[in-house]
Amino acid sequence: MKPLSRTDKSSYAQWWRNIDHVTLTCVGILMGLGYILMLAASPAVAHRIGASRNMFIFKQVVFLLLAGIVLLTTSRLSPRNIKKLAIIGSIIALGATFMTLVHGMEIKGARRWIALPLMSVQPSEFLKPFFAVITGWLLSLRNTVQLRNGFKFPGRLVAFFIFLVIAALLQAQPDIGMLSVVTVVFAAQLFIDGLPIIFFVALVASMLGAFGIAFLKFNHVRSRVERFLHPDVGDHYQIDTSLRAFGNGGLLGRGPGEGHVKDLLPDAHADFIYAVAGEEYGLLLCLFIVCVFTVIVVRTLLRLTRSKDPFIILSTSGLITGFGLQAFINMGSTLHLIPTKGMTLPLISYGGSSAISIALALGMVLALTRHRVEPGLFSPQPTTTAVSSISLRLGSSTPRGH
Template identity: 30%
Template sequence: MSGFVRKYMKGDTAIWWIIIILSIASLLSVYSATGFLAYKMQGGNTSYYLFKQFVSLGVGIGIIILMLNVKLNWVAGLSALALYVSVGLLLITLVMGVNLNEASRWLTIPGIGITFQPSEMAKLTLIVYVANILSRYQKDDEPAREAFWPVLIHVGLVAGLIFTENLSTALLIVAVSAAMMFVGRVPFKYLFATGFVIIGLVALVLVFANHVDFLPRAKTWSSRVEQFFNPELAGPASTYQADQSKIAIASGGFFGKGPGNSVQRNFLPHPYSDFIYAIIAEEYGMFGALIIMFCYVLLLARVGVLVSSSKRTFPAFMAFGLGLMLASQAFINMGVAVGVFPVTGQPLPLVSLGTTSVLFTCVAFGLILSVSRHNMEQKELETQTNTETATINPEA
């Protein structure tokens, strides 16, 4: 077993512990949050969704091991093809997408009937592609002006296709890509002007939501923002999700009610995905909730170490983008649960129930660990070379 771990489960040990902790938290929380739903929908089989999540995580661990052993030059070379496949799937989803939770975000695979979210694939492939483009335009002591338009066009294409059904994911993609461009030395004035335009357009959509007929979900976005800033005017029915989430968190205290003892899981819509952090806080208290939050903070910190120790720009940009995407998505999910952000529908990475989210999150973790493995191998090679040089030239 130890030989298998050393041979295949390479990379940053702290990131592996993050994966293990989040996976355990996922299984415990999903089982607790879906017990009644499984009993009702699956003929009394209360462990149905637990087993489904267990399989997803098991396959996901296999994907992580596979991805961390893939050569980074292959990842860079295939990034454009993967991105264009994702764009094609997004276009198909707009035409033939399955309507779930009032949004056509899902695509059914013909023949096997499995549904998945192309947006999860698109945001991951876009980050890898942006990292590849930025790395090509890096020059000593010069800003990467030439990288701005290639990146902006592809970010605009992907975010535009996702925007019609999922505003929060589209904005998250834009924000992470902008951060990558900033780190990649794209002139700040370009980013500032683009951000100003995007914020203005989103504000116009929200203000005139009742008149934007080509965006059917605009009214939903506008009402969520209005409910967030003016809850007293929205009424209890409109703030039901946020209120139940706050009750769950407040009733958990410091150590929680214990595994499986959640009460608010019977009242919260989607306690196994959008509001799973509230269930964690209720059952494991502030102590458990802080551990989960610390995992994502630690992930961001370890990614920072990987970036600073990378000798090549592509691995550094890719690790930074993927780590920032995962951490930002987690903070948004947790922020929604505690009432810091409006309801967005973002899952908690590797914790929320959902095969698509789990698998593509594991791809992201695998690529981050691949950068870690690459850095370790480079360091070992440099150490070996220095040792050999010192042996040959002892006076050097």
């Protein structure tokens, strides 16, 4: 491909020069690992359920291609268009999430999916990125919009109301894991926005209280916590098999296609794909995956230190918090560091809704963290004030009579 000229002012050239190439490369690496690990994990799962050997592979290829298109398209949007996308997307995602309670597919006692001709969609996956942007926008309005009576725009109050609506829908499905991620994202954005510490402590206490209620109300939550706290009680087949896979893999792994965990776990291609990576490719690949996720999160936060726009800081912080937290929950539960939770490993696990929603979130992160030149000495068009100042200086230096 012909290299871009420094004088090329096309929209593509400006996008390429201003995008974060390190984060974009890391996203490409995760997608590549998703293809490789799907080749390793999915054929055995497909055979076990009586499906075509390559069914999951072909579908994931399509999902990741769509995810790549979504990411690249979204990364070219302006902050103004990101807001518009978040508003429209939030309305659609909220409506679709509500529809799951009425016409959704029930799987393992939860209604989270809507059946479509070629795939099932989990609308709540798309609530995470859209809610983070909406919250960032509302919180930024609190400091920039003044009402007629002199009061600030109640951005925190409006954001909290939207959060309660989302929490009620997720609790009704129920999807406590997704609710936990959305809650942590909201709390992180409030903390960055400067919520007084006493209110932040009260918010954290409320979160702990809500978790206690979930522990008492939902049997699957109580079962997972009790099995985590008491390893000698209850069914530990999945987590024991996962840990045994990491032990079998050792430092360099058993080799591609030589692992056995994919033959034993029903969700080896989804929630436990990190165990497949550990058994077949070893500790080194697992550490490499952790490093890639870490680079994306840290790199994004470092780029935010250069921004002065509250909307960009708050929205991007929420988006990257949700992304990093989801990766931690998947890898942590697979390694038995936290109670098990059915949550995908971003861009690596099988799943269309997860891949596209993560691509949407990272696309908005790349769009919001693009380098933007501030008006200054080398602006292509000087401001009216600058032109007037230059004219006055030239006029004052011209000798009289000339």
